[in-house]
Amino acid sequence: MSILVDKSTKLLVQGITGKEGSYHAQRSAEYGANLVAGVTPGKGGQSFNDTVPVYDTVQQAVDETSANASLIFVPPAFAADAIVESVDAGIDVIACITEGIPVQDTIKVVRYIRDKDVTLIGPNCPGIISPGENFKMGIMPGHIHLAGRTGVVSRSGTLTYEAVGQLTDLNIGQSTCVGIGGDPVSGVTFVDMLEKFQNDPETDNVVMIGEIGGTKEQEAAEYIKSDFTKPIAALIVGQSAPPGKRMGHAGAIITGSAGKAEEKMKALSNAGVSVIPGPGAIGKTLQELIS
Numbered sequence: 001m002s003i004l005v006d007k008s009t010k011l012l013v014q015g016i017t018g019k020e021g022s023y024h025a026q027r028s029a030e031y032g033a034n035l036v037a038g039v040t041p042g043k044g045g046q047s048f049n050d051t052v053p054v055y056d057t058v059q060q061a062v063d064e065t066s067a068n069a070s071l072i073f074v075p076p077a078f079a080a081d082a083i084v085e086s087v088d089a090g091i092d093v094i095a096c097i098t099e100g101i102p103v104q105d106t107i108k109v110v111r112y113i114r115d116k117d118v119t120l121i122g123p124n125c126p127g128i129i130s131p132g133e134n135f136k137m138g139i140m141p142g143h144i145h146l147a148g149r150t151g152v153v154s155r156s157g158t159l160t161y162e163a164v165g166q167l168t169d170l171n172i173g174q175s176t177c178v179g180i181g182g183d184p185v186s187g188v189t190f191v192d193m194l195e196k197f198q199n200d201p202e203t204d205n206v207v208m209i210g211e212i213g214g215t216k217e218q219e220a221a222e223y224i225k226s227d228f229t230k231p232i233a234a235l236i237v238g239q240s241a242p243p244g245k246r247m248g249h250a251g252a253i254i255t256g257s258a259g260k261a262e263e264k265m266k267a268l269s270n271a272g273v274s275v276i277p278g279p280g281a282i283g284k285t286l287q288e289l290i291s
Contacts, residue, residue: 002130002176003151003196003203004093004119005069011137012037012067012091014058014074014082016048021073024097024139025052028071031142032134037061058089071127071137072096079123080105087118094187095137096122106185113187120187126157126179132202140164140177148173150286151197153190154209155182155216159237159279163207166283172290175203184213190220198228205231205290207282208273212238213259221267233286235276236264 011028015021016038025048029035037055038048044056055061058070070091074082079098086094101123113120121128127138132147140161146168154160157179164177178193180186190208197203210217217236224232239261269275276285 002133002135003193003200004121004128004176004178005130005135005137006133007032007034007135009069009093009135009137010034010036010065010067011069011071012039012058012061012065014039014070014072014086016040016052016054016073017043017046018073020097022048024073025071027142028136028138031129031136033136036065037067058085058091062089062091067091069093069137070095072098072123074098076100076102080109083109083120083123084112087113087116091118093119093128093137094121095125095127096120096181096187097125097127097139098122099124099183101183103183103185106183110185110187119192121178122181122183122187124183125181125186126160128176128178129174130176131174138179140179144168145177146171146173148175149202149204150174151193151200151203151206152177152209153193153197153206154179155211156209156237157182159209159235162279163209163235163282167207167286170283170287172283172286175200182211190216191223194220194223194228194232198230203230205286206233207286208232208234209282210234210236210264212236212261212264215259217264218267221264221271221273224268224273225271231274231286231289233274233276233282233289234268235279235282236261236268237279 131145
């Protein structure tokens, strides 16, 4: 079983005719995703790899193919509109890979979808993969994943891959891996994903990867303390970052005591989380926790 997506999910890719969109659309399809449509304004009537129809609008694609998930590779200036277009067309799950979207644009999108039945992953994220379902919508390397019962949720794309690589090397398979994105404003949060893992009978434990900046990890700690019952190990990166300096992600800026790594680690430890000491110990820490 998986969260968010499964074998029945019908995927469309917005920006499928671009360099990144076409490459990752093909990789997702090769992994097993049911790629049913692409969308690029002005390119309607074409086909991707001679098999996948391309439409001018998401609504046309949904009407023709019943697509219910969208993977977005659209330039930053147009990405917010692309998300809203998918929402208005009735898409259930959206993963926006685009980075560099203006924060004000994302704020407007998050407000727009607040009361709507849609799950937005990202922006500035690697996407979603469920190895047991052979379903990928994103940019993660599929070959490092192994089907199993560990959920992974992370603010960092690269560290998601590092975590998965360590888990797979230890023969610890994954149920679903979700990169929620590193921007200061985004769609789903740690709490949203932890709730889904808590309710998934085929996810036994979770690896969570947070970083400096914001309070998402403290919010997760509060949820874990009160409602999460499964074993969970968490890594907080950026422990040596200086205050006020951006460290890669737009959201990884220490602007107050709550954003510091030590405060996040303290909150998680107090919630009963097994805190991972460093990036090289992700797999080992979880293995010790569940053995």
